Amino acid sequence: MTAPERSLRADARRNREAVLAAAAELFAQRGDAVQMDEIAERAGLGVGTLYRHFADKQALLAAIIGRRFEAMTALARAAAEAEDPWEAFETLLYGYLESAQADAAFRFALLGPEEPSWNDIVAEKTDFSAITERIVRRAVDAGRLRDDFRADDFVLITRGAMANMTGAGGWRRHVMLLLEGIGGPER
Amino acid sequence: MTAPERSLRADARRNREAVLAAAAELFAQRGDAVQMDEIAERAGLGVGTLYRHFADKQALLAAIIGRRFEAMTALARAAAEAEDPWEAFETLLYGYLESAQADAAFRFALLGPEEPSWNDIVAEKTDFSAITERIVRRAVDAGRLRDDFRADDFVLITRGAMANMTGAGGWRRHVMLLLEGIGGPER
DNA sequence: CTCTAACCTGAACATGAACTCCGGTTCCGA
DNA sequence: TCGGAACCGGAGTTCATGTTCAGGTTAGAG
Numbered sequence: 366m367t368a369p370e371r372s373l374r375a376d377a378r379r380n381r382e383a384v385l386a387a388a389a390e391l392f393a394q395r396g397d398a399v400q401m402d403e404i405a406e407r408a409g410l411g412v413g414t415l416y417r418h419f420a421d422k423q424a425l426l427a428a429i430i431g432r433r434f435e436a437m438t439a440l441a442r443a444a445a446e447a448e449d450p451w452e453a454f455e456t457l458l459y460g461y462l463e464s465a466q467a468d469a470a471f472r473f474a475l476l477g478p479e480e481p482s483w484n485d486i487v488a489e490k491t492d493f494s495a496i497t498e499r500i501v502r503r504a505v506d507a508g509r510l511r512d513d514f515r516a517d518d519f520v521l522i523t524r525g526a527m528a529n530m531t532g533a534g535g536w537r538r539h540v541m542l543l544l545e546g547i548g549g550p551e552r
Numbered sequence: 553m554t555a556p557e558r559s560l561r562a563d564a565r566r567n568r569e570a571v572l573a574a575a576a577e578l579f580a581q582r583g584d585a586v587q588m589d590e591i592a593e594r595a596g597l598g599v600g601t602l603y604r605h606f607a608d609k610q611a612l613l614a615a616i617i618g619r620r621f622e623a624m625t626a627l628a629r630a631a632a633e634a635e636d637p638w639e640a641f642e643t644l645l646y647g648y649l650e651s652a653q654a655d656a657a658f659r660f661a662l663l664g665p666e667e668p669s670w671n672d673i674v675a676e677k678t679d680f681s682a683i684t685e686r687i688v689r690r691a692v693d694a695g696r697l698r699d700d701f702r703a704d705d706f707v708l709i710t711r712g713a714m715a716n717m718t719g720a721g722g723w724r725r726h727v728m729l730l731l732e733g734i735g736g737p738e739r
Numbered sequence: 740c741t742c743t744a745a746c747c748t749g750a751a752c753a754t755g756a757a758c759t760c761c762g763g764t765t766c767c768g769a
Numbered sequence: 770t771c772g773g774a775a776c777c778g779g780a781g782t783t784c785a786t787g788t789t790c791a792g793g794t795t796a797g798a799g
Contacts, residue, residue, distance in 0.1 A: 373745095374744095374745060374746065374795085374796055374797080375796070375797090376745095376746070376747085376795070376796065377745075377746065377747095377796095380746085380747085400785090400786065400787085401786075401787060401788080402749095402786080402787090405748095405749090410747075410748085411747060411748035411749055412748080412749070412787090412788080412789095413746095413747065413748055413749070413788090413789080413790080414746080414747055414748075416787095416788065416789075417745095417746070417747075421787075421788075422786095422787065422788095476715060482719075504736075505736065507736075507738065508736040508737045508738030508739075509735070509736050509738055509739060510734055510735065510736045511732070511733075511734055511735065511736045512736065514734060514736075517722070518725070518729060518734070521716055521722055521725060521726045521729070522726075522729070522734070524712075524715045524716050525711075525712030525713065525715055525716060525726055526712065527715065528663060528711045528712055528714065528715030529708055529711050529712060532669070535704070535708055538705070538708060539708045539709075539712055542705060542708065542709070542730060543729060543730055543733070543734055544733065544734060544735060545698070545733050545735070546698075546730070546731065546732050546733025546734075546735070547697055547698055547701060547705070547709070547730055547731060547733075548696070548697065548698065548731060548732065548733070549691075549692065549694075549695045549696050549697045549698045549699065549701075550695045551694065551695030551696055552695075552696060560775095561765085561766055561767080561774095561775060561776070562766070562767090563765065563766065563775090563776070563777085564766090564775075564776065564777095567776085567777080587755090587756060587757085588756080588757065588758080589756080589757090589779095592778095592779090597777075597778080598777060598778035598779050599757090599758080599759095599778080599779070600758090600759080600760080600776095600777060600778055600779070601776080601777055601778075602758095603757095603758065603759080604775095604776070604777075608757075608758075609756095609757070609758090
């Protein structure tokens, strides 16, 4: 889909990168609400060039999102290295959410009601899910996460936090409430 | 905004209701992604008629959302009647979220990045916030919610849950995790 | 250096959806 | 019953944005 890295003329390869860079920045800022003309201008190219490299807007967005997910997988892999199960979990959780905060396109992909969901695509292209599952299991086994905590709950939590990223940065408090529970002493 | 109930010709009042009914149903189903033509057809009217009653799509949506918020305020008022502070809180929370689940337009209004936020408009038109604040305070005072729980946290929680309403009905689990916390025994 | 396939440009086009407009219709007071 | 103000219908207008393509430019093999 984004593949043809080899056998591109030098200028073509250069322009392709420029498009990706411009699109990444703009999508990250304003999510889906960016015009192709705008991306072209930012990249210092004509619109036609965008379409030489990407079939349509959707494909361009997919390329950007794909990159983010690869970065996300790398992050997860790194988090899994931690000896302490809880540290691994926290690193993954906050790393994931900080990326989401910095990138509206990423949030858009994860929160949007797309069909088929990006989550599914990711499951087929990266092993992010598998790594996450392992990290979660370790934290559960160490007694740091409740017994019935599943990898699906990680998705639940992150979606919840991401929904609180517009406006003030309330998502950290949301995560804190989740970690500690909202109950009081008399519960 | 939605005001002129009196001094409308009989057919006009009837049609106005038809428009509101059709719009409410469609918006509830598919949120913002509904065409004016579609609403007109569903109401058995021409598009022109929609525009006779509402300045634009935004105004129509606002009227619908406004109604939902009034219903929400009534719900909150009813919940506040409960003698048990916790029962009041739970009634409000689940009532609110069940409404959100049934109405995509409502979710759209609450989750969207609109400017100014619907939340602000609501604060000026209804006393939903005040009632919620009272319910929250009672639950805190009774020791059923953590001491530092604020009304803002109610918003945080509901936004989080609403973000998990697409696809499977995972929002109930999200709320449960929030209520109990995700920590394990060794935390 | 030359030649051509690959590449680039951006004005023009296509599409879709909000909104307008005015001839025709309906309500309702007198 | 009648007159006219209020109202309605829906084809047509406008505007925004994604996409194309004919014509000019450039990389790079020979």
